[in-house]
Amino acid sequence: MLNIALPKGRLGDKVYQLFSQLGCGCPELEQGGRKLVFENPEEGVRYLLVKPGDVAIYVEHGAADVGVVGKDVLLETRADVYELLDLGFGACRLAVAAKKGWQEDLSLPLRVATKYPNVAKAYYDSLSRRIELIKLNGSIELAPILGLSDVIVDIVETGTTLKENGLEVIATVAGSSARFIANKASYQFEKDTIDRICAGMRERI
Amino acid sequence: MYTELPKDEAVTLALQELFEHSGYVRYRMSSFESYDYYLANKSFLKGEGLVTFNDAFGRLLALKPDVTMSIVKNTKPETVSQKLYYVESVFRARREGGEVREIRQMGVESIGTIDAYAEAEVAVLAAKSLAAVGGETVLSIGDASFVAGLYDALGLSDAVRAKANEALGAKSAETLRTLAENGAGEALAQLAALCGKPDVTLERARALCRSRQMEDVVARIQGVCEALAAVCPDANVRVDFSLESDMDYYNGLVLQGFVRGVPQAVLTGGRYDPLMRKCEKPQSAVGFALVLDGLSRAFPKKREFDADVLLLYAPDTPPAAVARAAENLAAEGVVRAETRVPPGFRAGRTVTVLADGTITETEGSPC
Numbered sequence: 001m002l003n004i005a006l007p008k009g010r011l012g013d014k015v016y017q018l019f020s021q022l023g024c025g026c027p028e029l030e031q032g033g034r035k036l037v038f039e040n041p042e043e044g045v046r047y048l049l050v051k052p053g054d055v056a057i058y059v060e061h062g063a064a065d066v067g068v069v070g071k072d073v074l075l076e077t078r079a080d081v082y083e084l085l086d087l088g089f090g091a092c093r094l095a096v097a098a099k100k101g102w103q104e105d106l107s108l109p110l111r112v113a114t115k116y117p118n119v120a121k122a123y124y125d126s127l128s129r130r131i132e133l134i135k136l137n138g139s140i141e142l143a144p145i146l147g148l149s150d151v152i153v154d155i156v157e158t159g160t161t162l163k164e165n166g167l168e169v170i171a172t173v174a175g176s177s178a179r180f181i182a183n184k185a186s187y188q189f190e191k192d193t194i195d196r197i198c199a200g201m202r203e204r205i
Numbered sequence: 206m207y208t209e210l211p212k213d214e215a216v217t218l219a220l221q222e223l224f225e226h227s228g229y230v231r232y233r234m235s236s237f238e239s240y241d242y243y244l245a246n247k248s249f250l251k252g253e254g255l256v257t258f259n260d261a262f263g264r265l266l267a268l269k270p271d272v273t274m275s276i277v278k279n280t281k282p283e284t285v286s287q288k289l290y291y292v293e294s295v296f297r298a299r300r301e302g303g304e305v306r307e308i309r310q311m312g313v314e315s316i317g318t319i320d321a322y323a324e325a326e327v328a329v330l331a332a333k334s335l336a337a338v339g340g341e342t343v344l345s346i347g348d349a350s351f352v353a354g355l356y357d358a359l360g361l362s363d364a365v366r367a368k369a370n371e372a373l374g375a376k377s378a379e380t381l382r383t384l385a386e387n388g389a390g391e392a393l394a395q396l397a398a399l400c401g402k403p404d405v406t407l408e409r410a411r412a413l414c415r416s417r418q419m420e421d422v423v424a425r426i427q428g429v430c431e432a433l434a435a436v437c438p439d440a441n442v443r444v445d446f447s448l449e450s451d452m453d454y455y456n457g458l459v460l461q462g463f464v465r466g467v468p469q470a471v472l473t474g475g476r477y478d479p480l481m482r483k484c485e486k487p488q489s490a491v492g493f494a495l496v497l498d499g500l501s502r503a504f505p506k507k508r509e510f511d512a513d514v515l516l517l518y519a520p521d522t523p524p525a526a527v528a529r530a531a532e533n534l535a536a537e538g539v540v541r542a543e544t545r546v547p548p549g550f551r552a553g554r555t556v557t558v559l560a561d562g563t564i565t566e567t568e569g570s571p572c
Binding site for chain 2: 060061062080081082083084085086183184185186187188189191
């Protein structure tokens with residue numbers, strides 16, 4: 001039985017379609033409802049619906065053999081997993097944004113608000129820039145507007161939310177898109193199955 | 206063997222027996238070591254923190270974070286050959302969260318002139334160790350010098366090598382492809398896919414060779430695989446040139462062992478001459494460690510009963526009568542002697558021993 005961690009939400013729906021086309025469908029899952037575990041013994045698959053930010057953790061700890069997760073989450077959690085395929089969709093970038101016209105004061109530590117503290121710290125470490133991290137869980141765009149921080153490090157898709165809040169991107173930290181990942185031990189035991197799914201996905205994206 | 210013991214303890218005993226039989230001698234390390242030594246060799250500890258404290262004289266000590274480094278430190282430069290094994294706990298502070306973990310591990314280190322057989326011997330011990338754990342296992346064999354050889358041939362800079370190692374550890378062919386231009390990127394991507402049954406994978410590895418050095422590595426790995434096939438024909442061996450291999454640490458053979466049910470590699474090791482050079486030792490060295498934590502979770506003891514026989518006795522029963530009864534019942538399996546039935550206790554059958562030594566069947570009620 002192959003355990004597949006799917007991120008709840010739009011990305012998960014899209015990923016499930018892909019798995020389904022590869023003959024790993026699960027009619028029970030398509031019916032919806034509040035269940036979190038769906039099984040199709042005939043196809044030998046079990047789907048786990050988890051928060052997008054937790055997919056890599058489930059896979060790293062072997063609760064799921066494979067999963068699909070955004071590169072942004074992988075960069076943040078630094079999960080020790082195989083990143084077998086870039087699925088291409090869910091494309092966005094991790095970027096630094098500030099209020100329009102903001103001027104950086106290099107004599108002070110930079111105050112950075114973000115949901116991605118590890119990514120932000122690694123980025124500013126690479127620039128040798130001293131920072132003060134402010135970890136937020138949502139509505140990050142508010143931070144510079146209210147003077148809570150100088151800049152934010154966050155996911156930017158179209159830039160509309162930034163624009164509407166008077167912010168602009170001042171630097172790109174990394175690109176991101178959905179990745180097909182596998183647990184390193186599971187890969188040893190289920191290599192043929194996982195390679196087959198991976199090859200099937202590669203043909204369809 | 207040792208069927209009544211929890212898995213990790215049974216494996217400890219089985220491996221001690223295996224290592225002793227193979228001519229390896231037990232090494233015991235001190236619990237505390239000077240912090241300076243580990244600080245000087247911090248890069249070998251793979252980013253995990255040390256647990257440090259001061260002794261009565263204010264000297265900074267570290268709670269043993271690594272056994273191999275201690276063995277290397279204690280190796281005399283004039284030693285021709287030493288084969289050691291250990292059963293030790295090491296302590297590391299996790300990078301995320303910083304909590305201190307105790308990791309129980311066993312391992313072997315072969316130090317001296319490491320020839321083709323010496324590497325094969327350690328690989329065979331690794332395969333036998335996995336067999337002793339039981340269940341479904343995989344032994345993956347790679348080689349850091351094959352990867353380094355390809356990097357050299359492609360002329361990769363240090364910065365690109367670091368990125369390539371990271372991408373290789375994640376088997377991310379796409380990232381590897383973007384790290385170099387023209388055919389070089391494709392060659393790196395192929396490296397990520399060099400993983401599978403020995404014959405096929407070594408054949409594909411030969412096609413990727415760009416130097417005599419790489420061809421020699423393939424021949425050496427083939428020798429290790431043949432040795433494994435000769436003495437461990439049932440071992441599930443894979444060749445994997447994309448094995449995560451820290452090239453500051455390993456310079457040749459790399460080993461990883463997996464047991465179904467444990468989400469990380471339980472066995473890691475390889476040829477670690479760079480550490481020997483850093484510590485100014487002239488010998489070569491190869492070894493592996495097997496992490497015991499997690500084995501008991503992967504192989505839970507499923508028992509229908511807490512004891513096969515619950516032997517009840519009155520507090521004033523002569524000890525000799527109870528001891529004799531327990532001895533006589535031992536053939537039936539696990540025997541537990543109690544004065545009353547412990548709450549929730551599941552016994553195959555319950556008996557009571559009387560003062561005169563007579564045993565009577567009891568209906569599981571307290572006496």
